[in-house]
Amino acid sequence: MKFLKVILDKLIVLVGKASLILSTTKQLLARRNSLTFFFSMLFFIVLTQKIAEAQSVTESHVITLPDSMLQVTQLKEGDSYKWSVKPKDQSSSPLAAKSKESKQPTSYFRRSDSYATNPESDPPRYVRRLSDIGIEAFKDITWLEVGLEHRTRYEFRNNDIRRTEGGDDNPFFLRNRAWIGIKEILDPFRFAVEFQDSRVYNNKHARTDQERNEYDLINAYGELYFKNALGVDDRNQNRPIRFRVGRMAYEVTDRRFIARNEWRNTTNTFEGFRLNLGRDANDWELDLFGMQPVRRLQTKFDEANDNLWFFGAIGHWRKWSDIITIQPYYMGQKQEGDPQGFTATNRLDREIHMPGFRAYGRLGTPSKPYLMDFDGSFNYQLGYSGPLRQDAHGYTIELGRTFDYPWKPRLSAFYGYATGDRDPNDGEDNRFDRFFGFARPWSADHYFIFENVKTPKVRFDLQPHPMLGFELGYSWFWLASSKDRMFDFLDGNISNTVKDPGFNRDRTGQSGDYAGSAFEGRIRFQPTPRISTILGYTHFFAGEFVQNRIAASPSCTEGHHPCVDHRSGDTNFLYFEVLISLL
Template structure:
C-alpha cells in the first residue's frame, strides 16, 4: 500500500509545475448549453422527482444551475447538489429555465427515483475543478481537482438495543476529508489521493472502526484513461476505456453491495484494480474489478485484508433508459481462513458467488420503480452457502408546489433456516450500506423482511422534509438480528444474545417512525435534524427477558435524535 501511496502522491505533485494548458475542447455543446438542455428535459417531464432536479454552485459560490466538474471530459455529467448529507435523497431544486425548442441531451443515463440508491459521483460531490472555485488566477487550471469537506454530528441515543446496557449515549462524530486529483493534462495518465480523518468524542462505549480512523488515505490511485478507445455510441458520444489501480473508495449500482457508507463516520475502501469499458453517458457500460478490502486500524496506517478478495463485473444497459435501465451483474468473495480474524466469519474459509439483476425506470409519468434480485451460492466453512435477497420500490411524484412524493418499499433477505444443518442461508450484504434500511442502524440486508412507506416534501428550494414508517421481521426466527446486544461488531465480546437458535423468541423485531428535516444554510453549509422512535416487537422483548443478569432490563423501545452539519470549502 505504501508503494501505491508513494506513486499516487508523486503523480499528483509532479503535475504542479506543468503549465495550465487547456485540455482538448469538448466535442459536445458547452457546459452551459448542456445544462440548459438537461433542465429542459426535466421541465418537460410531468411529475419528475426532486432527485432528477439538482443544482450546483457556480464559480462565484451562488446556488444556481451550473456545471459540476466530473470525470468525463467529453460531456459534462448531470448537475449534482453541492452537498448532500448522506446521499439518501437529492431534494435540491432551482427555478425553471425556459426551454422552448431546446434539444434533448444526448446522455443515455437516467437516475433512479428510489430512495438512497444513486451512488456518489467520481470524483466525489464535494470536489471541484480548480478553475471553478471562483479565483481568477486559477480559471484556466481545468486539469486539477480539489476538495475539502468537514462534517460533525451529535447523536442522542436512549436505550440503544445494539448494546446490552441501557441509558443514554451522547457522542460527537467528526469527519474531515481532502481530495486532490489530476486529469487530461498528461493523458492517458491520471490519478488522485483522498485523505480522511475520523474521530469520536464523548462516546460512552469502546470505539470501533465504525467511528474512529484518524489520519488515513481512503483513496490513492493512478489510472490510464483512453478517451476514444472504444469508438462512439449511436449518439456520437465517445466510449472510453479506463484502468485504475491502487486504493479506491467508491460506490455503484444501488449501493447495497458496494458503498462508501456516507452516514457512517468511517469509509469503506479497497486495494486492487478496476477496469471500465464505456462511461455513464453511453448506451452500455461494463465495470470489472478485483479488490481486497482495507482494514481500518485505529492506531496504525490502514492495510488491506490479505485473506479476502472481492471481485465482479457489472453491466449497464441504457438503450431503453426512458423506460428501463438494466444492470445485470456478478459479484463474488474468496476468503482464506484467518485465525486472528475479529469475528467468527473472518476465521472461516469462504467462497460466495452472487449473480444478480437490477432494473429501474418509469411507467410513463405515473409511477417509478426499482427492482433488484440477487442469488448467492458457494461454501461457508464446512457448510454450503445458499441464500437470496431482493428489494422492490414503487413511488410517485405529485405535481404540486411542495413536490410531494409517496413511495412504498419492500426488502427481503434470507436468514439461516436451521442452525444444525450443513447449509448456511444467511444473505451476505458484502460491502453495502446499512442506511436507509433503518436510520438507527438496527437492520441491515440480512435475515430480514422490511416493508416501509415514505412521504417526502420540499416546501422550498432549501428545505426538505421526510417521514417514513417501517416494520421489521426476521426472515428466519432461528437466525440473528445483526449486531444487536453487543453482537457482530462489538470490540469487547459477542455474547450471542442477538440470536435464538430455537426460534422461540419469535420473528417480529418491531417498527420505527423516522423523521428528518434538512435545511441549506448557505451554498456551502447543510444542516440535518433527524429523529427515530423504535417500538420493540416480541423478538427484542424476549431477548432482553431471556438474559436478566446480562442485559439491562427495559421495554426495548428506543429513541434516536441527531443534528448534523456538513461544510464544503467550494
Template sequence: MKYYYWQIALASAISTLPVSSIQARENNQPMGESRVATQQAAQQLAQAGIFDSDNWSIKLSDNNYKWAIPPSANPAALDNPATPLAVKPEASKKSTSYFQPSSSYSTQPESDPPRYVKTLSKTGIEAFKDITWLDVGLDHRTRYEFRSNDIRRTDLTLDQPFLLRSRAYVGIRELLDPFRGAIEFQDSRRYNGKFPHDDRDFNEHELIQGYGELYFKQALGQDDRNQDRPIRFRIGRMAYEALDRRLIGRNEWRNTTNTFEGFRINLGREVNDWEVDLWAYQPVKRFLTTFDQRIENQWFYGAIGHWRKWSDIITLQPYYMGLIQDGSKMPGQVDREIYAPALRGYGKIGNTNLDYDFNLIYQFGRNGAERHEAHGYTLEAGYTFKHDWKPRISVFYGYASGDRHPNDNVNNRFERFFGFARPWSADDYIVFENIKAPKIKLEFQPAKDLRIDGGYNWFWLASSTDRFNNLLDGNNSAIRNPGFNRDPTGRSGDFIGHAFDIRARYKLTANIDTTVGYSHFVSGNFTRNRQIAALGRSPGSSNFLYVEVVVSAF
C-alpha cells in the same frame, strides 16, 4: 482461493460482452470529460436534494432529475468552451445522454470524485481560473447524536456523542493523459461518547483513496449518439459506491469509510447506451490509530453491467459478485466462497408519474463446512404528485434470507458484502441480512433549499432461528453466533419492531448544508425477549435525534 483465478478470468471475459457497466452514476466517470459531467451532475443533485447533507441519497421527485441531469448536459460538450453563435450544432448535442437516475429512496451512489470536489478553475479563485486539469476538495462534517436505549449496545443508557469527519481530495486529469490519479484523506473521530471507540466512528489520519489511472478517451469508439466510449483502468486504493449501494458503498452516513485495494476496469461511461465495470479487490481493514491494511486472505471481485438503450422505460443492471476467503491464513476463520448473480432494473412508467426499482439476488457457494444458499430482493414503487412541493410517496419491501437451521450444514444467511445500512433504517439498526422490511415513505420540498422526508417501517426476521445482526453488540462480536442476538430455538419470536422517522435538510449557503433528523423505534417481541435474556430488562423503545452540519471549502 482455488477458484479465484478462473473466476477472475471469467470476469475478464465478461468485459468483452456489449453489456453495460457499473453503478448508477459516479464511478464509471473517470476524471476527464466524463468526470466533469459527473461532478456537475453531482453538484446539481446535491443542490436539488437528491443527495442528503449526510450523504444519504434521496430522490424527492421526478422533477429533481431535471436538475440532476439537464437535457442539455452532454458531458463531452461540458468540457469545451461555448460554441460561437455562428455555429449551431448545439441543438444536436442536447439530450444525448442515455443515463437516467433511479427515483427510488436513498439509492443514488456518491459521485466519482465525491461531490465536495471541484475542478480548480471552478472554485471561484481568480488566480486558478485556467487550471482545468486539477480537482480539489476539502470538507468537514460534525454530527451531534442523542441516542436513548440504543439496542445495538449492551448498556441501555443515554449516549450523546459528537462525530467529526474531515476529508481532503486532490486529483489530476487530462494534463498527462492517459495517466491520471487521485488521493483522498479522511480523519474520523468521536468525542463525548460513553462507549469505547470502534471502527464505525473512529479512524485517525487515513488514506481512503490513492490510485493511478490509465484513461483512453475513444478506445471503444462512439455510441450511436456520437458520445465517446472510453476505457479506464485504475489500480490502488479506492472507495466508491455502485448499484443501489446496498452491496457496495462508501457508507457515507457512517463516520468511517469502506475502502478496497486492487484494480478496476471500466468499459464506457454513464452517458453511453452500455457500460461494463470489472473489479478485483482486497477489502481494507480499518484501524483506530494506525494505518489501515488490506485483508490479505480475502478477495472481492465482480462485474456490473448497465444497459441504457431503453432508459426512458427501464435501465437494466445485470451483475455478478464473488467473495473468496482463505481461512488458513487467519486464526479462527474458515474458507468461504460466496457467488452472487443478480439483476437490478429501474425506470418510469410512461407519463403516469409512477416509478419503480427492483433488485433480485441469488447466492451460492461454501461457508466453511457448510453449503451456502441464500437470496435477497428489494422492490419499490413510487408516485410523484403534480404539485409545487414535488411530493413523492413510495412503498418498499426488502427481503434477505436468514439461516433456517443452525445444524443442517446449510447456511441460508444472506451475505451483504460491503453495502451500507442507512437505507434500511434511520437509526442504523437494520442491515441487509435475515430481514423482512416493508415501509412507506413521503418526500417533499416546501421551499427551494428545504427538503423533508419521513416514513414508517416494520421489521421482521426472515428466519426466527437466525440472528438480528446489530442487536446487543452482536455485529462487533469476535464469535460468529455469540448468543445475545440469536435464538436458535426460534422461541423468542420474529418481530424486531417498528419505527417512525422524519428528517429535514436545509441548504444554509452554497457551502453549508444542515440536517436535523429523528427516529422512534418500538421493540417487537424478538428484541424484547433477547434483551430480557441478556440484560434482565427491556425498555421497549428507543429514540434517536441528530443534528448535522457539513461545510465544504469550494
C-alpha cells in the same frame, strides 16, 4: 522532433510536481491533528499554483502544436458536476464558441427515484475543478481537481439496543476529507488521492472502526483513461476505457453491495483494480473489478485484508433509460480463514458467488407526468461458508409517485427481504451476505441490514423549497428466520473491537420473529450550495424478539458478565448534522 521535446519537457515538470504532492501526502500521514490537516491542504492549493506556473512556461511552445493536442489541456467534455455553483462563463473563447455551434451530447444516464439508492459521484460531490473555486489566479487550471469537506454530527441515543448497556449516549462525530486529483493534462495517465480523518468524542462506549479511523487514505489510485478507445455511441458521446489501480472508495448499482457508507463516520475502501468499458452517459457500460477490502485500524495506517478477495462484473444497459435501466451483475468473494481472526466468520474458509439483477425506471408517457416509478432487484448466493453450503437470496422492490405539484410531494412503498439461516444444524448457511453495502436506509438507527430481514416501509417526502425538504417514514421489521441473528443487536455486530456475546440470536426460534417497528422523520435544510444541515429523529417500538432476547439474557443486576441492562427495548434516536464543503 522539436514538438516532441517540448511535450517531454512539460511531462517531466508536471510529473515532478505530482511526485512532490505524493511525497507530501506521505508526510501528512504521520500527523494526527485535524487542524494540521486543513492547514496542510491549504498548502496543497498554493502548491498547485506552482504547477500552473510550470505549465505557463511551456504554453508558448505548445501553441505550435496541432489543435487536438491543445484541446487535451483546455477542454473537458462529458464530465458532470452536481454543484449548484456554476463555473465562470468562458463563452468568449474560440473553443467555447465552436462548441456552441455543435449539438451538445445527451446523456443516457437517468437517476433512480427510489430512496437513497443513487451512488455518490466519481469524484465525490464536494470535489471541484480548481478553475471553479473563484480565485482569479486559478481560472485556467481546469485539469486539477480539489476538495475540502467537514462534517459534524451530534447524536442523542436513549437505551440504544445495539448495546448491552442501556441509558443515554451523546457522542459527537467529526469527519474531515480532502481530495486532490489530476486528469486530462497527462492523459492517458490520471491519479487522485483522498484523505479522511474520522473521530468520535463524548462516546461512553468503546470506540470501534465504525466511528474512528484517524488520518488515513480512502482513495489513492492511478489510472489509464483512453477517452475515445471504443468510439462513440449513437448520441455522439465518446465511449472510453478506464483502468484504475490502487486504493478506491466508491459506490455502484443501488449501493446495497458496494458502498462508501456515507452516513457512517468511517468509509469502506478497497485495494485492487477496476476496469470500465464505457461511462455512465453511454447506452451501455461494463464494470469489472478485483479488490481486497481494507482493514480500518483506527490509529494506524490501514491495510488490505490479504485473506479476502472481492470480485465481479456489472453491466449497465441504458438504451431505454427514459423507461427502464437494466443492471445485470455478478459478484463474489473468496476468503482464506484466518486462525487469528477476530470473529468466527473471519476464521472460516468461505467462497460466495452471487448473480444478480436490478431494473429501475418510470412507467407512463414521457411527455406527461409519469404514472409510477419503480426499482427492483433479485440476488441469489451459492458456494460455501466453512463446512456449510451457502444457499441464500434477497430481493427488493420499491414503487413510488412524485405528484405534479409545486412542493413535489412523493409517496412510496418498499419491501425488502433477505434470507436468514433456517436451521443451525442442517449443513446449510442460508444467511444472505450484503458484502460491503450500506446499512442505514434499512433502518435509520442501524439496527437492521440486508440480512435475515423482512421489512415493508412507507415514505412521504415533501420539498416546499429547493433549500428545504421533509421526510417521514414508517417501517416494520421481521426476522426471515427466527433461528438466526438480528445483526446489530446487544453488541452482536461484526466490529473488530467489541466481542459478540451471542445475545442477538435464539437458535431455538422460541423468541419469535417480530423485531419491531420504527417511525422516522428528517428535515433537510441547505442555506447555501456549500452548507447542508439535517435534523432527524427515530423512535423504535420493540417487538417480541427484541423484548424476549433482552429478558432471556443475564441481567447486570445479578452480577453476570457479559450482561444486559433489562429494559423495554423501545429507543429514541435524535441527531443533528452539518456538512460543509470548503472550496
